[in-house]
Amino acid sequence: MVTLILFVLIFGVVVISHEFGHFLLAKANGIHVIEFSVGMGPNLFSFQKGDTKYSLKLLPIGGACMFEGEDGLNEKEDGEDHSGSFLNANVWARISTVLAGPVFNFILGFIIAFIIFALTGLGIRYYIKGKGSCGDCECSCPVKEEMHKANH
Numbered sequence: 001m002v003t004l005i006l007f008v009l010i011f012g013v014v015v016i017s018h019e020f021g022h023f024l025l026a027k028a029n030g031i032h033v034i035e036f037s038v039g040m041g042p043n044l045f046s047f048q049k050g051d052t053k054y055s056l057k058l059l060p061i062g063g064a065c066m067f068e069g070e071d072g073l074n075e076k077e078d079g080e081d082h083s084g085s086f087l088n089a090n091v092w093a094r095i096s097t098v099l100a101g102p103v104f105n106f107i108l109g110f111i112i113a114f115i116i117f118a119l120t121g122l123g124i125r126y127y128i129k130g131k132g133s134c135g136d137c138e139c140s141c142p143v144k145e146e147m148h149k150a151n152h
Contacts, residue, residue, distance in 0.1 A: 008060045012038065014105065015063040021104030022065040022097060029093035032068040032084030039063065067097075 015038055026033050032051060039057030046055035069085030082088060089097070 012060060014108065017104045017108040018101040019063040019065045021100035021102075025097045025100035026065065026067055029089055029097055030084060031086050031089050031093065031097060032082070034066045034068055035064065037064045
């Protein structure tokens with residue numbers, strides 16, 4: 001049960017990071033965000049701030065950042081040209097908004113790796129100095145000899 005809870009929490013952080021990337025670049029590019037949601041299915045909790053609805057949904061299996069005009073169905077029906085529409089944004093604004101999610105996942109991975117290395121104190125020098133897997137034993141092997149030569 002603890003494993004399931006940890007999985008949901010860690011997956012939630014990844015989803016929030018991913019969707020926040022889309023959200024941040026959409027806002028920066030003037031694209032109207034209709035809804036920012038974490039999870040799928042029926043709403044557990046939601047609130048409106050400005051023009052954006054923020055929601056937490058029942059099933060922790062993903063998320064969504066929905067833009068005006070993203071699928072051609074969310075356009076306002078007054079027939080006017082809307083500058084906040086995803087389809088009316090310039091091509092680089094659309095590309096950056098779409099790519100921002102995966103880029104934020106890479107940034108999150110880098111931050112997590114940095115934190116792990118900072119907290120454990122293990123780094124590349126640990127293995128180069130011969131204290132890694134080959135430095136732990138008293139046996140004589142070619143890899144250990146090469147590491148010893150490189151360090152002295």
